[in-house]
Amino acid sequence: MPPLAKILIVDDEPLNVDLLEQELADLGYATVSATRGQEAIEKAIMEEPELILLDVMMPGLDGFAVCRLLKADERTQLIPVVMMTALGSQEDRIRGIEAGADDFLTKPADPRELLARVATALRMKHTIDRRLNALRHVNEHLAKFVPEAVKKLVAANPETPDLALHERDISVMFVDIAGYTHLSEQLSLDDLSALVERYFSAFFDHIRTADGDVNETAGDGFMTIFQDSNGENHARKAVDTALALVKTTTVLNQAGGTVPLAIHIGINSGIALVGSTRFEGLHGTRWTFTASGRVTNLAARLAETAKAHQILVGPETVRRLGNGYQVEALGRQHLKNFTDAIDLHRILGSANS
Structure with a gap:
């Protein structure tokens, strides 16, 4: 049985976190959560989730700042980020795109839309992972034929x-x-x-x-x-x-x-x-x-x-x-x-x- 996809939920409202955790658990996903921006960045690095649901409005580092930092870090930049915005907030979407968000989810989340957004983002992540793994295997095989001096010069x-x-x-x-x-x-x-x-x-x-x-x-x-x-x-x-x-x-x-x-x-x-x-x-x-x-x-x-x-x-x-x-x-x-x-x-x- 394949392992459950892990999703990081970032929201400073405990009720919102509880609701998302329950809905995602019902859909068969594993979850971890963070209530502050810095905590979200640390957990993204430590937990290596396959998807991040990121609220925009949080004290301290808001969702836009967190998204920019995640996308600037090689360890987390390929994790899809779905930003959760208020209904009809076009400005939030524009700022989210500029910060590097991969998709958006309107709050409060409709269960069917949540399933669709999560499934789409995870498919994108899995496709990227497969291609990167294929490239990694190719590089590993090619490296067998490359002199160490060349590897050092390229590195x-x-x-x-x-x-x-x-x-x-x-x-x-x-x-x-x-x-x-x-x-x-x-x-x-x-x-x-x-x-x-x-x-x-x-x-x-x-x-x-x-x-x-x-x-x-x-x-x-x-x-x-x-x-x-x-x-x-x-x-x-x-x-x-x-x-x-x-x-x-x-x-x-x-x-x-x-x-x-x-x-x-x-x-x-x-x-x-x-x-x-x-x-x-x-x-x-x-x-x-x-x-x-x-x-x-x-x-x-x-x-x-x-x-x-x-x-x-x-x-x-x-x-x-x-x-x-x-x-x-x-x-x-x-x-x-x-x-x-x-x-x-x-x-x-x-x-x-």
Whole structure:
């Protein structure tokens, strides 16, 4: 059985409140009441009624002032307000419209008119609620695909979020599954998807804890951006996260129940262009939010070069780490699409591990 619709009755005359409560109860509605304007506002926030029957003439805050305050508050502005006015008071109706009233009811209320006004206002409220809930569900689903950095920028300035490309000092981490092609030949699509989901879900917990932002994913890997006002901090966060992912992979492999996985990771730090990029096509526009430039490209090449369970980092990342990690120098190597050889380093663990 659906819950009863709750109606807030606002009137300073106890007899009027009693009569309305009885009539509404007979029609199957639940009621709460207030006898003063400020009390009405407080109860509207606390009780969250689906409809407010608001008398015009009250001591202190009158009905017009209460209506204006209710419609100005995000918590109550979508609650329909039916103002109760004296017979033939055209001036009250005009002032009520200006205050934001949704409908009017002439006092004393005819039971049939009361039923009609209440039913109409509640239908309007329920329609708005359904549409808002649908939009909320859509937003929740879309939010799953939006990087945290974008959410923060939109929340900071919903009207005109700054999504343009800016040079920022970041650390970029690429994580790839070793032997993904072989796994795709061994397992069904469903089993492979479940396997990757199991490991990546555990990985993402570590990434979120370190304030990392997964902005691009593929079947066999993903890219993460780490930002911090202190460049050494985001470099350490990226390396600490990489070590946690390798350890998590080992733990999940030892737990059994699935085909064991191996990952290889590349990390690089420095200045990159971070923000949104727009691609215009014949069938519409697509936006992506990412980091681009040499820093990102080198991190990707390091991940490709790393062997299973290895974490390779670029020279700038190593410089920022200080003495807090065990680092193995692998010498200078030529990587794809880089003219000059790159000093490669492998992270073996933290200094005290």
